[in-house]
Amino acid sequence: MPTMFDYDFMRNAFAAATIVAVLAGVVGYFLVLRGQTFAGHALAHVGFTGATGAVLVGISPLWGLVSMTVAAAIGMGFMGEKLAERDVAIGLVLAFALALGLLFLHFFTAYATQATTLLFGNVLSVDVGTIWILLAISAGTLAVLAVISRPLLFASLQPELAEAKGISLRLYGVLFLVLVALTTAECVQIVGVLLVFALMVGPAAAAQRLTHSVAWGVPTAGLLALLEAWLGITLAFYTDWPTSFWITTLSVAVYLVSLLSSWIGSRGQALLSLRSDTI
Amino acid sequence: MNRAISHRKDDAVEFANVSLRLGGRTVLSGISLHIPANAFIGVLGPNGAGKTTLMRAILGLVPPSNGSISVLGRPATRGNPAIGYIPQMHGASPGLRLRGWDFVAIGAKGHCLGLPRLGKAERADIDRALDLVGARALARQHIGEMSGGERQRLLLAQALIGRPQLLLLDEPLISLDPHRQQEVVALAKTLQVELGVTVLFSAHELNPLLEAMDQVLYLGSGQAALGSVDDVITGPVLSRLYGSAIDVVRLKGRIFVMSGSYDVEQGAHQHDHDHDHAHSHEAHRSHADHV
Numbered sequence: 001m002p003t004m005f006d007y008d009f010m011r012n013a014f015a016a017a018t019i020v021a022v023l024a025g026v027v028g029y030f031l032v033l034r035g036q037t038f039a040g041h042a043l044a045h046v047g048f049t050g051a052t053g054a055v056l057v058g059i060s061p062l063w064g065l066v067s068m069t070v071a072a073a074i075g076m077g078f079m080g081e082k083l084a085e086r087d088v089a090i091g092l093v094l095a096f097a098l099a100l101g102l103l104f105l106h107f108f109t110a111y112a113t114q115a116t117t118l119l120f121g122n123v124l125s126v127d128v129g130t131i132w133i134l135l136a137i138s139a140g141t142l143a144v145l146a147v148i149s150r151p152l153l154f155a156s157l158q159p160e161l162a163e164a165k166g167i168s169l170r171l172y173g174v175l176f177l178v179l180v181a182l183t184t185a186e187c188v189q190i191v192g193v194l195l196v197f198a199l200m201v202g203p204a205a206a207a208q209r210l211t212h213s214v215a216w217g218v219p220t221a222g223l224l225a226l227l228e229a230w231l232g233i234t235l236a237f238y239t240d241w242p243t244s245f246w247i248t249t250l251s252v253a254v255y256l257v258s259l260l261s262s263w264i265g266s267r268g269q270a271l272l273s274l275r276s277d278t279i
Numbered sequence: 280m281n282r283a284i285s286h287r288k289d290d291a292v293e294f295a296n297v298s299l300r301l302g303g304r305t306v307l308s309g310i311s312l313h314i315p316a317n318a319f320i321g322v323l324g325p326n327g328a329g330k331t332t333l334m335r336a337i338l339g340l341v342p343p344s345n346g347s348i349s350v351l352g353r354p355a356t357r358g359n360p361a362i363g364y365i366p367q368m369h370g371a372s373p374g375l376r377l378r379g380w381d382f383v384a385i386g387a388k389g390h391c392l393g394l395p396r397l398g399k400a401e402r403a404d405i406d407r408a409l410d411l412v413g414a415r416a417l418a419r420q421h422i423g424e425m426s427g428g429e430r431q432r433l434l435l436a437q438a439l440i441g442r443p444q445l446l447l448l449d450e451p452l453i454s455l456d457p458h459r460q461q462e463v464v465a466l467a468k469t470l471q472v473e474l475g476v477t478v479l480f481s482a483h484e485l486n487p488l489l490e491a492m493d494q495v496l497y498l499g500s501g502q503a504a505l506g507s508v509d510d511v512i513t514g515p516v517l518s519r520l521y522g523s524a525i526d527v528v529r530l531k532g533r534i535f536v537m538s539g540s541y542d543v544e545q546g547a548h549q550h551d552h553d554h555d556h557a558h559s560h561e562a563h564r565s566h567a568d569h570v
Contacts, residue, residue: 147392154389157375157382160366161437164338165390166358212421213381214395262376 004237009124013243016126016134017229020186021199023138025225027145027183028204029218030176034156037201039076039177043184044196045094046072051118051188052104061118062133065188069181077174121192121244123233134186141182144175152176153214190229191244198244199225202251206258224254290352291316291445291477292337297346299329299336306332308501309345314479314494316351316444319471320505321488322481324498325521325543330481331367333498334447337479338362351444358390363438365431367449379425379433380418383409386437408439411474412466428459435466439474446470446478452487460487467491484544485512486533512536 004010031040050068051061105115117125126134145152155162155172163169187196207221232247239246292314299307306329314320322330335341337350339357348355350362375382387401397405409415414432422430431451438446448467452460464480468491471478479496482488485508488495495512496505499520504511511517512534517525521538528535536543 146394150388150393150395151390153395154385157377157385158366158389158437161364161386162389163340164335164357164362164364164366165360165386167390208376212376212378214377215381 004234009126010233010237012126012128012131013123013233014230015131017123017190017233018226019131019134019138020190021203021225021229022222023141023183024187024199025203025207025222026142026218027179028200028225029207029214029221030145030149030152030156031180032201032204032208033153033214034176036177036180037197037205039073040180040184040196040200042076042090042094043069043072043177043181044188044193046097047181047185047188048101048118048193049097049104051193052101052108052114055114056104056108061114062130062185062189065185066137066182069185070178073177073181074174077170077177117192118188119192119194120242121188121190121195123190123243124236126189130189134189137182137186141179145179148172148175191247195244195248198248198251199229202248202255203228206255209255209258209262228254289316290314291318291350292479293349295347295349297336297343297348299332299341300344301329301332301341305344305501307498307503310503311346312496312503312505314477314496314505316477317471317475318493319468319478319480319491321485321492321495322479322498323483323485323488323495323544326483328498328520329501330498331449333503334364334449334479334481337445337447338364360441361444363441363443363446365434365438365446365448365451367453375423376421377423378418379414379420379422380405380409382422383418383433383437383440386440404440404442405436408436411439411470412436426459427455428462431455431459431463432466435463435470439470444476446476448478448480450481450483452482452484457487464488464491485536489532489534508534 005014028040031037047065047069050064050066052064053068054061054064101118102115108114116122151162151167152172152175154165155167155169159169183200184196187199191198203224204221206224207217211217211220228247228250232250233243235241235246236243290313292312294310294312294314297307297310298305322333324330332341336343336348337355339355339359350359353359384397384401384405385395387397387405389395406415409418412432412435414429414436417425417429417433420429422433425433434451435448438448446467451463451467455463464487467478467480470476471491480488480491485495489508492508494506495508496503497511497517497520499517500522502520504516504520512527514525514527517527517536521543523538525543526537528537
């Protein structure tokens with residue numbers, strides 16, 4: 001009886017998911033820490049326009065995604081605080097981005113399945129060439145993140161103090177959003193535009209509940225994302241249900257478990273301190 | 280640049296004919312001050328008088344539109360390691376599940392590139408800072424689960440990293456009840472004396488700082504007055520700073536700054552708490568204190 005690793009597309013799927021999940025978990029940790037999860041969502045929407053536009057002019061949707069999300073990230077980074085209170089404007093821009101993507105697809109009727117792939121991902125169709133590109137982008141993104149992690153952490157948690165110590169909040173804000181953009185573009189390959197949250201935010205948010213230091217939180221986020229992606233693909237193989245459904249379901253489930261465990265943890269601590277008070 | 284006043288060796292901060300503008304509005308105009316070293320300075324004044332802007336100018340974040348600022352004998356520049364700073368709180372990350380120690384640690388060499396790994400010297404510096412503010416026990420707690428007073432202690436520890444000579448504490452008493460306020464003031468005073476540093480401590484109210492202050496820096500209407508409480512907290516000086524007739528009433532060792540029958544400090548305090556319903560009962564309590 002053949003196992004799932006006997007199939008090329010399954011091996012490719014695992015390779016791609018491994019590369020993307022680790023990146024998404026690690027970058028997602030900082031995204032959640034900075035309270036910018038919405039930025040990941042927004043970049044994915046804008047990326048849809050880029051991907052469909054790329055299909056229309058005949059280049060790989062991945063490059064369309066990357067260039068569009070990075071451009072949007074730089075724009076958002078420079079707008080900075082001004083964006084914070086403009087939810088209506090942002091919402092409309094995102095809606096327009098999706099609508100524009102829809103129009104591009106309309107002109108390219110031959111790619112009827114392209115829309116579903118972009119919106120919900122299709123990790124089982126990733127080819128070897130794409131895997132190498134994902135690996136290169138992932139390695140570059142993680143390397144830059146490692147270099148800027150210390151000031152980024154400072155700027156994220158104590159912005160005013162970091163600024164006083166000579167850190168440019170804008171520079172790190174823009175740089176980080178570019179890293180988020182690249183990560184988003186990668187995530188779209190696995191779970192699609194609409195479910196980027198599942199890989200980038202779910203594991204990271206759970207990791208922040210389960211750990212209480214950055215040194216543990218970051219690897220935990222990467223590991224959770226990796227396990228969710230692997231298990232998701234495995235479940236998809238045996239149930240024949242969509243991979244993105246499974247990955248998202250696992251992401252939500254793990255987050256719920258983390259909520260429960262941190263609730264139990266704080267109850268336990270409260271009990272302990274109560275007991276030590278009475279002694 | 281015309282430096283009207285020459286630098287004195289025992290000055291922590293010197294303002295020479297300094298004007299500060301913020302978004303087209305002149306916050307301070309043509310101010311000259313000598314803030315002495317090794318002193319506790321209370322920074323007071325109505326909302327919008329420029330207390331935060333003044334601190335940001337000392338930090339080199341707001342360049343003066345006119346005049347010059349020198350800090351510990353050198354021109355004010357961004358990233359001055361000799362300054363410790365507690366920014367005004369913006370409800371710093373409620374629910375953040377980061378241990379107190381790690382939160383303080385992000386300030387240690389936080390501006391250097393690379394992974395946030397700490398050497399022996401930095402770890403020792405963090406422990407020392409935590410000990411100085413008596414926050415060793417808080418080191419293992421989550422920052423998101425701390426009370427306002429406990430968080431203020433950790434922020435103070437964070438400000439002490441790198442052994443600064445000058446501490447700028449921007450409204451550290453906001454949203455603390457009167458008892459916790461006294462604790463924070465007493466701690467800041469102890470640190471100022473024991474470490475021999477200069478503390479600039481801004482607040483809405485004068486009374487919590489009365490015992491700790493060596494001098495008061497009162498801001499208002501673009502002007503500033505620096506001196507002892509008896510010299511500065513007077514009807515004529517404050518009337519000039521508020522731009523309206525102010526009476527200073529002393530009662531049982533406390534001082535009330537009144538405009539007609541209205542307590543101006545209390546008004547500012549109350550207004551601030553309007554944004555923060557969770558703490559409004561504290562404002563009412565301290566209001567009742569004064570009645």
